[in-house]
Amino acid sequence: MDWLEVFKRSFLDWDAMAAVLPTMLAVGLKNTIFLALASTSLGILIGIIIAVMGIAESRFPRWFARVYTDIFRGLPAIVTILLVGQGFASLGRQLFGASPYPLGILALSLIAGAYIGEIFRAGIQSVDRGQSEACRALSMNYNQGMRLIVIPQGIRRVLPALVNQLISNVKDSSLVYFLGLLSSERELFRVGQDQAVSTGNLSPLLLAGIFYLCITIPLTHFVNFIDNRLRTGGKSVGVTSGLQEVRELVTQAQPTQKLRPLKGSRVDVKDLSVAFGEHKVLHEVELRIESGTVTCIIGPSGSGKSTLLRAVNRLVEPQAGSIKIDGEESRSMKPEALRRRVGMVFQHFNLFPDHTALQNVSLAPVKIKGISPKEGKAIAEARLAEVGLAQKANYRPSRLSGGQQQRVAIARALAMEPEVILFDEVTSALDPELVKGVLNLMADLAKRGITMVVVTHEMGFARRVSDQVVFMDEGRIVEMGPPSKIFDNPESPRLKRFLAEVL
Numbered sequence: 001m002d003w004l005e006v007f008k009r010s011f012l013d014w015d016a017m018a019a020v021l022p023t024m025l026a027v028g029l030k031n032t033i034f035l036a037l038a039s040t041s042l043g044i045l046i047g048i049i050i051a052v053m054g055i056a057e058s059r060f061p062r063w064f065a066r067v068y069t070d071i072f073r074g075l076p077a078i079v080t081i082l083l084v085g086q087g088f089a090s091l092g093r094q095l096f097g098a099s100p101y102p103l104g105i106l107a108l109s110l111i112a113g114a115y116i117g118e119i120f121r122a123g124i125q126s127v128d129r130g131q132s133e134a135c136r137a138l139s140m141n142y143n144q145g146m147r148l149i150v151i152p153q154g155i156r157r158v159l160p161a162l163v164n165q166l167i168s169n170v171k172d173s174s175l176v177y178f179l180g181l182l183s184s185e186r187e188l189f190r191v192g193q194d195q196a197v198s199t200g201n202l203s204p205l206l207l208a209g210i211f212y213l214c215i216t217i218p219l220t221h222f223v224n225f226i227d228n229r230l231r232t233g234g235k236s237v238g239v240t241s242g243l244q245e246v247r248e249l250v251t252q253a254q255p256t257q258k259l260r261p262l263k264g265s266r267v268d269v270k271d272l273s274v275a276f277g278e279h280k281v282l283h284e285v286e287l288r289i290e291s292g293t294v295t296c297i298i299g300p301s302g303s304g305k306s307t308l309l310r311a312v313n314r315l316v317e318p319q320a321g322s323i324k325i326d327g328e329e330s331r332s333m334k335p336e337a338l339r340r341r342v343g344m345v346f347q348h349f350n351l352f353p354d355h356t357a358l359q360n361v362s363l364a365p366v367k368i369k370g371i372s373p374k375e376g377k378a379i380a381e382a383r384l385a386e387v388g389l390a391q392k393a394n395y396r397p398s399r400l401s402g403g404q405q406q407r408v409a410i411a412r413a414l415a416m417e418p419e420v421i422l423f424d425e426v427t428s429a430l431d432p433e434l435v436k437g438v439l440n441l442m443a444d445l446a447k448r449g450i451t452m453v454v455v456t457h458e459m460g461f462a463r464r465v466s467d468q469v470v471f472m473d474e475g476r477i478v479e480m481g482p483p484s485k486i487f488d489n490p491e492s493p494r495l496k497r498f499l500a501e502v503l
Ligand SMILES: Nc1ncnc2c1ncn2[C@@H]1O[C@H](COP(=O)(O)OP(=O)(O)OP(=O)(O)O)[C@@H](O)[C@H]1O
Pocket: 276, 279, 281, 299, 300, 301, 302, 303, 304, 305, 306, 307, 308
């Protein structure tokens, strides 16, 4: 059993371990944690900058981010550490003194920054496009949308990967010893190795290894824990069922007459043409929408209804023609100024998932209009009460049914006090029993003086609530008029065929 003895002497020499333990704790562990935390923090800062450059609209920052990432991800860590630590050693001494730490941390951060940049970029790009559209529709500019919604959401999604990067930095911190360390600067590996060399056995190094595992294994489990939490949204919470919502709506009928009147605006669309590349989608559309009226746009799939709607708030930029809001040319306004006057509600709600219902509604009034948080909260509470959701103010979207989410989205659009509100197939994604609640809310809204433009497949709603119905086909308005004319006396064969199919 000689080999067992040799193994024990080499790796399990308890005396050698006990001798190095105090230094391991007081010097090695402290320095390793310091190096890992400092380089990960600076790496996160560099990573955010690289990620934002990587998705920038202009080419130079994207190119810089690409080159940076390729270099620092491609080089072995030790090469970067030696190039930075030794290449800039005299500058480092002048700036930071004799300690190799600042340059070591910088080198580790540059490496971490390349990985973290990629992590952030993937996270930001994985955020649904509807989120940035909702930001734009709430009159945020690109930077505001990124800062307030898209980047925080992206970062939350990549938290597990960031903890993995911290684990990497805990291990890579051992490489800093190549730059030379004072005895007080030694990290876990170096403390273990020094002692292993002087005692001639590997037990101190094994102890260093155990310390690394004591840091990295809990972190690994922490990654799994937060990964699981982010995926499931934490502890399971009840989602409002459709039937429960229907019951709520019946018992919370809205007292229409008490709701405050809203201001509306006239919309004039003239010779509007929109193309996506070679594909012409709208052809010289002409439409007049009187202030405070409801216009429903109907027509077969792909006829250009949504595109027309999105051209009104310039989520789609027209190639030709004009859209005027109360006589003011929309193309001469800043898009953000236009969208304050023209709100929008989307088919898939596009609520901000990390915000409560109240925060969804108050965000734009506070951050964009600049009203105080207290006032913003009061406005949000009032708007939520108007859509029958006062009780759900502190719920996140994932805990609300589809119908409730859509009502929050309507409250959110109304909180910006638009004069025109665009509804893009807002009931198409809802279960049938929830459609009625949203349509009733819209019908109530129609009585309050705001101008409504509604793309819908709900013919009953269009007939009941519209002042004007517009039938589109192949990018053109084929027929329009009051609902009685469109539904009871259609003229064009195309409209007759369409109504025969849908009614
Ligand atoms: N961003 C885009 N890029 C390229 N083509 C687009 C884009 N948006 C819409 N289109 C095309 O424009 C045409 C009209 O689409 P639009 O969504 O306006 O129709 P729609 O009448 O609203 O249809 P649906 O009822 O199915 O939503 C379609 O052929 C569609 O593929």
